[in-house]
Amino acid sequence: ETGVTQTPRHLVMGMTNKKSLKCEQHLGHNAMYWYKQSAKKPLELMFVYNFKEQTENNSVPSRFSPECPNSSHLFLHLHTLQPEDSALYLCASRWGNTEAFFGQGTRLTVV
Amino acid sequence: AQSVAQPEDQVNVAEGNPLTVKCTYSVSGNPYLFWYVQYPNRGLQFLLKYITGDNLVKGSYGFEAEFNKSQTSFHLKKPSALVSDSALYFCAVRDMGKGDDKIIFGKGTRLHILP
Numbered sequence: 001e002t003g004v005t006q007t008p009r010h011l012v013m014g015m016t017n018k019k020s021l022k023c024e025q026h027l028g029h030n031a032m033y034w035y036k037q038s039a040k041k042p043l044e045l046m047f048v049y050n051f052k053e054q055t056e057n058n059s060v061p062s063r064f065s066p067e068c069p070n071s072s073h074l075f076l077h078l079h080t081l082q083p084e085d086s087a088l089y090l091c092a093s094r095w096g097n098t099e100a101f102f103g104q105g106t107r108l109t110v111v
Numbered sequence: 112a113q114s115v116a117q118p119e120d121q122v123n124v125a126e127g128n129p130l131t132v133k134c135t136y137s138v139s140g141n142p143y144l145f146w147y148v149q150y151p152n153r154g155l156q157f158l159l160k161y162i163t164g165d166n167l168v169k170g171s172y173g174f175e176a177e178f179n180k181s182q183t184s185f186h187l188k189k190p191s192a193l194v195s196d197s198a199l200y201f202c203a204v205r206d207m208g209k210g211d212d213k214i215i216f217g218k219g220t221r222l223h224i225l226p
Protein backbone atom coordinates (compact mmCIF):
# COMPACT_ATOMS: atom_id res chain seq x y z
CA GLU A 1 0.00 0.00 0.00
CA THR A 2 1.26 3.48 -0.91
CA GLY A 3 -0.77 5.46 1.62
CA VAL A 4 -2.94 7.00 -1.10
CA THR A 5 -6.53 5.71 -0.98
CA GLN A 6 -9.07 6.10 -3.76
CA THR A 7 -12.78 5.41 -3.49
CA PRO A 8 -14.74 3.90 -5.02
CA ARG A 9 -12.61 1.30 -6.79
CA HIS A 10 -15.25 0.77 -9.46
CA LEU A 11 -18.02 3.08 -10.66
CA VAL A 12 -20.66 2.67 -13.34
CA MET A 13 -22.66 5.78 -14.16
CA GLY A 14 -25.13 6.95 -16.73
CA MET A 15 -24.45 9.95 -18.91
CA THR A 16 -26.92 12.09 -16.97
CA ASN A 17 -25.64 11.15 -13.51
CA LYS A 18 -23.50 13.17 -11.12
CA LYS A 19 -20.88 11.32 -9.11
CA SER A 20 -17.63 12.06 -7.31
CA LEU A 21 -14.30 10.29 -6.99
CA LYS A 22 -12.39 10.66 -3.76
CA CYS A 23 -8.68 10.55 -3.01
CA GLU A 24 -7.17 10.70 0.45
CA GLN A 25 -3.61 10.71 1.79
CA HIS A 26 -2.26 11.24 5.28
CA LEU A 27 1.39 11.22 4.24
CA GLY A 28 1.82 14.96 4.75
CA HIS A 29 2.19 15.51 1.00
CA ASN A 30 1.55 18.96 -0.41
CA ALA A 31 0.87 18.20 -4.08
CA MET A 32 -1.99 16.06 -5.39
CA TYR A 33 -2.71 14.92 -8.92
CA TRP A 34 -5.48 13.45 -11.07
CA TYR A 35 -4.47 11.35 -14.06
CA LYS A 36 -6.65 9.58 -16.65
CA GLN A 37 -5.50 6.23 -18.03
CA SER A 38 -7.38 5.02 -21.11
CA ALA A 39 -6.70 1.85 -23.04
CA LYS A 40 -3.90 2.26 -25.57
CA LYS A 41 -3.28 5.91 -24.65
CA PRO A 42 -0.59 7.53 -22.53
CA LEU A 43 -1.29 8.50 -18.95
CA GLU A 44 -2.90 11.95 -19.20
CA LEU A 45 -2.29 14.56 -16.53
CA MET A 46 -5.60 16.27 -15.72
CA PHE A 47 -5.16 18.49 -12.66
CA VAL A 48 -2.53 19.36 -10.08
CA TYR A 49 -3.04 21.00 -6.69
CA ASN A 50 -0.29 22.29 -4.45
CA PHE A 51 -1.18 23.32 -0.90
CA LYS A 52 -4.86 23.30 -1.97
CA GLU A 53 -4.29 25.68 -4.88
CA GLN A 54 -4.82 24.43 -8.43
CA THR A 55 -1.54 24.77 -10.31
CA GLU A 56 -2.36 22.82 -13.47
CA ASN A 57 -5.48 22.30 -15.55
CA ASN A 58 -4.50 20.37 -18.62
CA SER A 59 -7.36 21.60 -20.84
CA VAL A 60 -9.79 19.22 -19.19
CA PRO A 61 -13.48 19.50 -20.21
CA SER A 62 -15.69 21.26 -17.68
CA ARG A 63 -17.71 18.09 -17.07
CA PHE A 64 -14.76 17.18 -14.81
CA SER A 65 -14.58 19.46 -11.79
CA PRO A 66 -11.81 19.01 -9.20
CA GLU A 67 -11.98 20.07 -5.57
CA CYS A 68 -9.22 20.16 -3.00
CA PRO A 69 -10.62 21.23 0.40
CA ASN A 70 -7.34 20.53 2.21
CA SER A 71 -3.94 19.02 1.48
CA SER A 72 -5.12 15.52 2.42
CA HIS A 73 -8.21 15.23 0.23
CA LEU A 74 -8.85 15.56 -3.47
CA PHE A 75 -12.14 15.05 -5.28
CA LEU A 76 -13.12 14.76 -8.90
CA HIS A 77 -16.74 15.67 -9.49
CA LEU A 78 -18.27 14.17 -12.61
CA HIS A 79 -21.40 15.25 -14.48
CA THR A 80 -22.89 14.59 -17.90
CA LEU A 81 -19.98 12.38 -18.91
CA GLN A 82 -19.57 10.69 -22.28
CA PRO A 83 -18.79 7.00 -22.95
CA GLU A 84 -15.26 8.00 -24.06
CA ASP A 85 -14.65 9.22 -20.50
CA SER A 86 -14.60 5.59 -19.37
CA ALA A 87 -11.11 4.97 -18.02
CA LEU A 88 -9.01 4.31 -14.95
CA TYR A 89 -8.68 7.51 -12.94
CA LEU A 90 -5.55 7.66 -10.84
CA CYS A 91 -4.77 9.96 -7.96
CA ALA A 92 -1.22 10.66 -6.80
CA SER A 93 0.47 12.78 -4.17
CA ARG A 94 3.96 14.13 -3.63
CA TRP A 95 6.02 16.08 -1.11
CA GLY A 96 8.73 18.44 -2.28
CA ASN A 97 11.02 16.82 -4.83
CA THR A 98 10.17 13.21 -4.05
CA GLU A 99 8.46 10.77 -6.33
CA ALA A 100 4.67 10.65 -6.62
CA PHE A 101 2.75 8.00 -4.72
CA PHE A 102 -0.25 6.56 -6.57
CA GLY A 103 -3.57 5.22 -5.40
CA GLN A 104 -5.09 2.03 -6.80
CA GLY A 105 -7.36 3.96 -9.12
CA THR A 106 -11.09 4.15 -9.81
CA ARG A 107 -12.29 2.17 -12.83
CA LEU A 108 -15.05 4.34 -14.31
CA THR A 109 -17.54 3.07 -16.86
CA VAL A 110 -19.96 5.53 -18.46
CA VAL A 111 -23.03 3.88 -19.98
CA ALA B 112 6.96 21.47 -22.95
CA GLN B 113 8.54 18.47 -21.32
CA SER B 114 7.95 15.08 -22.92
CA VAL B 115 8.88 11.44 -22.54
CA ALA B 116 9.25 8.83 -25.26
CA GLN B 117 9.15 5.09 -24.78
CA PRO B 118 9.82 3.82 -28.29
CA GLU B 119 8.81 0.20 -27.69
CA ASP B 120 5.20 -0.83 -27.08
CA GLN B 121 6.34 -4.28 -25.99
CA VAL B 122 9.59 -5.98 -25.05
CA ASN B 123 9.96 -9.76 -24.90
CA VAL B 124 12.81 -11.30 -22.93
CA ALA B 125 13.57 -14.88 -21.92
CA GLU B 126 13.70 -15.56 -18.20
CA GLY B 127 17.23 -15.23 -16.87
CA ASN B 128 18.34 -12.89 -19.66
CA PRO B 129 19.14 -9.21 -19.13
CA LEU B 130 16.40 -6.75 -19.96
CA THR B 131 16.36 -3.12 -21.09
CA VAL B 132 13.34 -0.84 -21.41
CA LYS B 133 14.13 2.37 -23.23
CA CYS B 134 13.19 5.93 -22.32
CA THR B 135 14.22 9.30 -23.71
CA TYR B 136 13.08 12.67 -22.48
CA SER B 137 12.94 16.34 -23.40
CA VAL B 138 13.03 19.16 -20.84
CA SER B 139 14.09 22.79 -20.72
CA GLY B 140 15.97 22.53 -17.44
CA ASN B 141 17.33 19.73 -15.29
CA PRO B 142 15.17 16.61 -15.23
CA TYR B 143 13.86 14.58 -12.37
CA LEU B 144 13.34 11.11 -13.85
CA PHE B 145 11.27 8.22 -12.57
CA TRP B 146 10.34 4.65 -13.44
CA TYR B 147 7.08 3.07 -12.35
CA VAL B 148 5.56 -0.38 -12.83
CA GLN B 149 1.87 -1.22 -13.15
CA TYR B 150 0.31 -4.64 -12.63
CA PRO B 151 -3.20 -5.38 -13.96
CA ASN B 152 -6.00 -3.33 -12.35
CA ARG B 153 -3.57 -1.62 -9.99
CA GLY B 154 -2.09 1.83 -9.58
CA LEU B 155 1.50 2.69 -10.43
CA GLN B 156 4.26 1.49 -8.14
CA PHE B 157 7.47 3.50 -7.86
CA LEU B 158 10.67 1.67 -8.88
CA LEU B 159 13.45 4.24 -8.88
CA LYS B 160 14.37 7.86 -9.55
CA TYR B 161 17.19 10.11 -10.67
CA ILE B 162 17.38 13.53 -9.05
CA THR B 163 21.07 14.30 -8.96
CA GLY B 164 24.39 12.57 -8.30
CA ASP B 165 25.40 9.14 -9.58
CA ASN B 166 24.18 8.44 -13.09
CA LEU B 167 23.46 4.82 -12.23
CA VAL B 168 20.56 4.50 -9.84
CA LYS B 169 19.38 1.32 -8.19
CA GLY B 170 15.79 0.64 -7.27
CA SER B 171 13.31 -1.97 -6.16
CA TYR B 172 13.25 -5.64 -7.26
CA GLY B 173 16.80 -5.53 -8.69
CA PHE B 174 16.05 -2.85 -11.28
CA GLU B 175 18.47 -0.07 -12.13
CA ALA B 176 18.56 2.79 -14.60
CA GLU B 177 21.28 4.89 -16.14
CA PHE B 178 20.92 8.62 -16.64
CA ASN B 179 22.68 9.78 -19.82
CA LYS B 180 22.51 13.54 -20.18
CA SER B 181 24.11 13.73 -23.64
CA GLN B 182 21.64 11.21 -25.05
CA THR B 183 18.75 12.46 -22.89
CA SER B 184 18.02 8.87 -21.96
CA PHE B 185 17.08 6.99 -18.80
CA HIS B 186 16.87 3.32 -19.76
CA LEU B 187 15.62 0.76 -17.25
CA LYS B 188 17.70 -2.40 -16.85
CA LYS B 189 17.85 -5.63 -14.93
CA PRO B 190 20.67 -8.20 -15.20
CA SER B 191 18.44 -11.28 -14.99
CA ALA B 192 14.72 -11.16 -15.76
CA LEU B 193 12.05 -13.02 -13.78
CA VAL B 194 8.64 -14.10 -15.06
CA SER B 195 7.15 -11.98 -12.26
CA ASP B 196 8.70 -8.88 -13.88
CA SER B 197 6.05 -9.10 -16.61
CA ALA B 198 4.06 -5.86 -16.33
CA LEU B 199 3.58 -2.40 -17.81
CA TYR B 200 6.47 0.00 -17.23
CA PHE B 201 6.27 3.79 -17.33
CA CYS B 202 9.03 6.36 -17.52
CA ALA B 203 8.21 9.85 -16.20
CA VAL B 204 9.88 13.25 -16.04
CA ARG B 205 9.51 16.44 -14.06
CA ASP B 206 11.12 19.52 -15.59
CA MET B 207 12.88 21.38 -12.78
CA GLY B 208 13.72 24.21 -15.16
CA LYS B 209 10.05 25.17 -15.19
CA GLY B 210 9.57 24.99 -11.45
CA ASP B 211 6.07 23.58 -11.82
CA ASP B 212 4.43 20.45 -10.47
CA LYS B 213 3.85 18.59 -13.73
CA ILE B 214 4.99 14.97 -13.90
CA ILE B 215 4.65 13.72 -17.47
CA PHE B 216 4.56 10.03 -18.31
CA GLY B 217 5.53 8.05 -21.37
CA LYS B 218 2.98 5.80 -23.05
CA GLY B 219 4.29 2.71 -21.31
CA THR B 220 6.14 -0.41 -22.41
CA ARG B 221 4.70 -3.85 -21.81
CA LEU B 222 7.39 -6.23 -20.65
CA HIS B 223 6.85 -9.96 -21.33
CA ILE B 224 9.23 -12.37 -19.64
CA LEU B 225 9.06 -15.75 -21.30
CA PRO B 226 9.60 -18.83 -19.10
